[in-house]
Amino acid sequence: MTRRNPVPPLAAILATVALPAWAQVETRTITVSNGVAETHPVANGIDAMQACFDERTGGAWTLAAFWSGALGSDLDATQALRSGTQEMVVTSTSPLVGIEPALGVFDLPFLFADEAEADAILDGEFGTMISEKMGASGLVNLAYWENGFRNLTNSLRPVTKLEDFDGMRVRVMQNDIFLDTFSTLGANAMPMAFGEVFTALETGTIDAQENPYVTIDTSQFSEVQDYLSETRHAYTPFMVLFSKTLFDTYSAEEQQILRDCAMEGQGVQREASRALSQESLARVQEAGMEFNQLEPAEVERIREAAAVVYERASATIGADVVDGMTAALDELRAGG
Ligand code: KDG
Numbered sequence: 001m002t003r004r005n006p007v008p009p010l011a012a013i014l015a016t017v018a019l020p021a022w023a024q025v026e027t028r029t030i031t032v033s034n035g036v037a038e039t040h041p042v043a044n045g046i047d048a049m050q051a052c053f054d055e056r057t058g059g060a061w062t063l064a065a066f067w068s069g070a071l072g073s074d075l076d077a078t079q080a081l082r083s084g085t086q087e088m089v090v091t092s093t094s095p096l097v098g099i100e101p102a103l104g105v106f107d108l109p110f111l112f113a114d115e116a117e118a119d120a121i122l123d124g125e126f127g128t129m130i131s132e133k134m135g136a137s138g139l140v141n142l143a144y145w146e147n148g149f150r151n152l153t154n155s156l157r158p159v160t161k162l163e164d165f166d167g168m169r170v171r172v173m174q175n176d177i178f179l180d181t182f183s184t185l186g187a188n189a190m191p192m193a194f195g196e197v198f199t200a201l202e203t204g205t206i207d208a209q210e211n212p213y214v215t216i217d218t219s220q221f222s223e224v225q226d227y228l229s230e231t232r233h234a235y236t237p238f239m240v241l242f243s244k245t246l247f248d249t250y251s252a253e254e255q256q257i258l259r260d261c262a263m264e265g266q267g268v269q270r271e272a273s274r275a276l277s278q279e280s281l282a283r284v285q286e287a288g289m290e291f292n293q294l295e296p297a298e299v300e301r302i303r304e305a306a307a308v309v310y311e312r313a314s315a316t317i318g319a320d321v322v323d324g325m326t327a328a329l330d331e332l333r334a335g336g
Contacts, residue, residue, distance in 0.1 A: 044271075153227065155208070
C-alpha cells in the first residue's frame with residue numbers, strides 16, 4: 001500500500017509561508033480634508049502619503065481627500081476628528097487655539113526668521129512637546145507640514161510703512177493673537193473662516209487678507225486683490241491631525257504606518273511648498289497684482305509695534321510655552 005504524505009493542516013502551511021509585512025493591516029478608507037484648493041502643495045503631501053500607504057499596506061489603504069473646505073472649516077473638521085466621525089485633517093494651527101491654547105505660540109508676530117528655523121523648532125523637542133499636548137483633546141499630530149510665511153494682500157494701496165495699515169479691514173484667522181497683532185498695527189482686523197475670504201474680498205466686505213504666496217495663488221486671490229506686500233509677519237504650520245478615538249482602534253503596526261507615511265508626506269509637501277512659492281509670486285504678478293517689498297527699517301518699525309502682542313498673549317498661550325519657544329530659538333540662534 002502506498003502511503004500518501006498526510007496533508008499538513010492549513011495553519012502549518014501558512015506558518016511556513018512568509019506573509020508580507022502588510023498582511024496584518026485591515027482594508028481602510030481614510031478621509032482627510034483641508035481648506036485649500038487641490039492645486040495647493042498640500043496635495044503633493046497627500047499623494048506622497050498615498051504612495052507610502054500603497055507600499056506599506058499593499059494597497060489596503062485609500063486616502064479619500066476633500067479640498068477647499070468641502071467638509072467644513074479647519075475647526076469644523078478638527079471637531080469631527082474629536083468626535084470620531086472623520087479620520088484626518090491637514091489644518092492650520094491658528095484656528096485651533098480654542099482647543100489647545102499653546103498652539104497660539106506659532107501665531108506670535110515675526111517669530112521665525114526663515115523656514116530653516118521653523119523646521120528646526122517644529123521637528124525638534126519643542127514641536128514634539130506641542131504635539132503631545134494634542135492627545136488631551138482627542139487628537140494625534142502625525143506631522144507638521146507647511147502653510148508658510150504670511151504676506152499681506154489688499155485692494156487699497158501698497159503697504160510700504162506701518163501707517164499704511166491704518167483703518168484697513170484685514171481678514172484674519174479666527175485667533176485672538178492675529179486679531180491683536182493687526183489691531184495693534186492700526187488695521188480693522190476681522191476674524192473669518194478661510195472659506196469665506198474670497199467672497200468677502202470680492203464683495204468689498206473686507207479690504208485685505210494675509211497668507212503665503214502659494215495660498216494667495218491657488219485661491220485665486222489675484223482676481224479680487226490689487227496689491228501684494230511682502231511682510232512675512234508670521235509663519236503658520238499645518239498639523240496633520242488624526243482622530244485619537246480612531247487611532248486607538250488601529251494596531252501598533254498600523255499606527256506606525258500612519259506616522260511614517262505622514263512624515264514621508266512632510267518632506268515632499270515642504271519641498272513642493274518652497275519650490276512653488278516663487279512661481280506663485282510670479283503668477284499673481286502676471287495676473288496683475290502690484291508686488292512690493294518693504295525697506296528693512298520699515299519692517300523693523302512694524303515688528304517693534306507688534307512686539308507688545310507677546311506680552312499680552314503670554315498668559316493665554318502659557319508663559320511656560322512662550323519661554324520654551326524663546327529658549328529653543330535662542331539656543332538655535334546660538335548655534336546649538
Ligand atoms: O486648511 C487650511 C486652510 O483652511 C487655512 O488654514 C489656510 O492659512 C489659512 C487661512 O488663512 O485660514
